Amino acid sequence: MTVRKIAVLGAGSIGTAFAVLFAAAGATVRIWDPLTEARERALSDVRTRLGLLHANGLLDEPPERALERISFSEEAVEAVAGASLVQECAPERAEVKRELFARVAAGVDDDTVLASSSSAIVPSSIAAGSDRAAQIVVGHPGNPPYLLPVIEVVPSPASRADIVAAAMAVYRDAGLSPVLVRQEAEGFIFNRLQGAVLREAYCLVRDGVASVEDVDTVMRRGLGRRWAFIGPFETADLNTRGGIASHAAKMGPAYERMGAERGQHDPWSPELVAEVAARRRESLPLDEWERRVAWRDEQLLRFRKAFDGPA
Ligand SMILES: NC(=O)C1=CN([C@@H]2O[C@H](COP(=O)(O)OP(=O)(O)OC[C@H]3O[C@@H](n4cnc5c(N)ncnc54)[C@H](O)[C@@H]3O)[C@@H](O)[C@H]2O)C=CC1
Numbered sequence: 001m002t003v004r005k006i007a008v009l010g011a012g013s014i015g016t017a018f019a020v021l022f023a024a025a026g027a028t029v030r031i032w033d034p035l036t037e038a039r040e041r042a043l044s045d046v047r048t049r050l051g052l053l054h055a056n057g058l059l060d061e062p063p064e065r066a067l068e069r070i071s072f073s074e075e076a077v078e079a080v081a082g083a084s085l086v087q088e089c090a091p092e093r094a095e096v097k098r099e100l101f102a103r104v105a106a107g108v109d110d111d112t113v114l115a116s117s118s119s120a121i122v123p124s125s126i127a128a129g130s131d132r133a134a135q136i137v138v139g140h141p142g143n144p145p146y147l148l149p150v151i152e153v154v155p156s157p158a159s160r161a162d163i164v165a166a167a168m169a170v171y172r173d174a175g176l177s178p179v180l181v182r183q184e185a186e187g188f189i190f191n192r193l194q195g196a197v198l199r200e201a202y203c204l205v206r207d208g209v210a211s212v213e214d215v216d217t218v219m220r221r222g223l224g225r226r227w228a229f230i231g232p233f234e235t236a237d238l239n240t241r242g243g244i245a246s247h248a249a250k251m252g253p254a255y256e257r258m259g260a261e262r263g264q265h266d267p268w269s270p271e272l273v274a275e276v277a278a279r280r281r282e283s284l285p286l287d288e289w290e291r292r293v294a295w296r297d298e299q300l301l302r303f304r305k306a307f308d309g310p311a
């Protein structure tokens with residue numbers, strides 16, 4: 001990583017995880033949290049997790065050396081001085097995030113990225129009334145970011161293009177795969193997808209269709225294994241000879257009925273299916289479909305051996 005200075009504001013679950021990510025990537029990290037016990041717990045957690053990464057070949061220096069790049073500040077405005085990116089990790093309340101960015105506004109440079117870790121709050125709500133609104137984006141990770149390499153970068157209409165680009169670059173340098181969310185939507189991509197699954201999972205338990213454990217088993221030993229290396233569109237594409245257009249023709253009506261049962265009327269229109277199918281065909285011509293299905297099975301075999309022992 002280009003040696004950068006990162007400020008982490010909030011040393012809870014995700015702030016600690018970001019400190020591990022950025023320190024392991026070579027950055028200097030300044031952490032601030034209002035609670036002394038949070039700072040103390042964070043130091044212990046960071047040390048443990050850097051050791052985990054090193055023990056598994058994901059940190060190519062002694063953990064103590066990476067830990068030397070992490071320090072704690074008594075004041076938030078001190079933590080952000082000279083930072084190229086501020087990762088806000090305060091509680092999921094818009095007013096808390098707004099107040100925190102206001103508190104450090106005088107301490108950052110005009111090209112400092114101000115990134116909120118928010119799980120669902122759109123950046124325009126966090127940036128409302130801020131003199132630094134052009135520098136504010138959401139940088140939403142999967143937990144933990146040092147092991148889940150995706151992050152959603154969500155600009156508001158006020159976010160400057162160079163700030164968005166800088167955020168993407170910092171996260172890429174830290175080993176993440178940044179995804180640009182093209183329109184503000186509560187929950188962005190990650191938590192809207194996760195929310196759709198959780199909504200249905202709660203309904204299945206509520207209606208007595210499945211136990212909590214069985215819902216998790218179906219995900220853990222079924223859906224989740226495929227989704228660990230191919231997304232929902234590629235999964236459907238590879239499930240059906242003829243690809244996703246064929247899948248939609250066969251399964252579209254059933255999925256539409258399931259959605260209507262939950263009061264959601266968003267059928268896969270022919271135009272929408274054609275748009276998705278065209279993108280899938282650009283990624284995988286149909287004459288390569290068999291080969292990709294074989295590749296899929298090879299990945300699932302790796303999971304079987306890793307998680308279930310010999311097949
Ligand atoms: N925990 C998770 O799996 C993920 C959480 N997030 C988001 O990250 C943010 C933080 O979440 P968690 O780390 O889970 O919360 P947490 O409750 O574990 O940590 C929050 C920390 O913020 C500190 N804090 C309280 N008031 C503060 C203030 N005014 N300024 C700075 N820090 C303050 C608290 O002392 C605490 O240490 C939330 O917006 C959350 O939605 C995003 C992705 C994943």
Ligand SMILES: O=C(O)[C@@H](O)C(=O)[C@H](O)[C@@H](O)CO
Pocket residue numbers: 118119141142143144190191194
């Ligand atoms: O699931 C994740 O890792 C994140 O996308 C989240 O935002 C958290 O789960 C969130 O829902 C709870 O803090």
